[in-house]
């Protein structure tokens with residue numbers, strides 16, 4: 001059986017072989033698309049007991065240097081986790097925050113988020129953040145790649161995008177390694193930590209992702 005879609009107050013079952021266009025236009029996917037296992041990582045729903053691991057990186061000024069948030073106080077991290085847990089009481093939902101656990105250490109080393117911002121056009125954006133002690137080992141690319149794959153295969157989204165500060169070389173590199181296309185360089189579009197910053201916008205379509213995965 002294909003994924004169950006809620007459409008115009010009726011439940012429909014979509015075929016895996018042919019994706020109904022209507023699903024892209026008005027459907028709300030109800031199928032759970034996580035947890036996800038990758039060779040080294042487990043992406044699973046956030047839990048209250050993740051707070052210490054989250055705070056370890058959320059309180060690090062280097063980690064949030066190119067972001068609007070942070071560095072977090074303990075209270076702020078608690079507030080964010082509480083908000084995420086509240087969001088997670090709802091299903092279906094348009095915003096999901098997954099803990100990224102390093103399977104060999106059973107430690108939560110980061111998080112990835114998916115925000116379905118435009119159901120009508122089946123598009124969403126993603127975000128990711130990792131503990132600095134685990135940078136440059138390919139974990140963000142592995143986790144964000146798994147997220148893209150589920151978003152396209154299970155949620156049947158059409159387009160996924162993400163943005164970063166143009167000075168955030170590592171984040172831009174992750175998106176390039178994933179095969180995302182740089183579509184925009186916005187000039188001073190965000191006022192962040194006392195200054196205007198430029199942003200890059202990267203995006204990828206489902207077709208492009210499947211072609212990449214099949215080596216095409």
Ligand SMILES: CC(C)(COP(=O)(O)OP(=O)(O)OC[C@H]1O[C@@H](n2cnc3c(N)ncnc32)[C@H](O)[C@@H]1OP(=O)(O)O)[C@@H](O)C(=O)NCCC(=O)NCCS
Nearest residue numbers: 063128129130135136137138139140141163164170171173
């Ligand atoms: C961006 C971030 C998630 C990347 O995580 P990560 O696990 O280190 O990412 P990966 O290891 O998969 O890839 C990082 C790539 O950036 C490259 N890189 C990192 N710093 C670099 C630098 N200063 N100059 C050039 N390349 C750099 C790495 O070499 C690697 O590329 P490679 O595989 O071609 O060698 C991590 O740095 C982070 O959490 N930053 C803070 C939060 C953040 O910026 N989130 C994104 C907001 S838009």
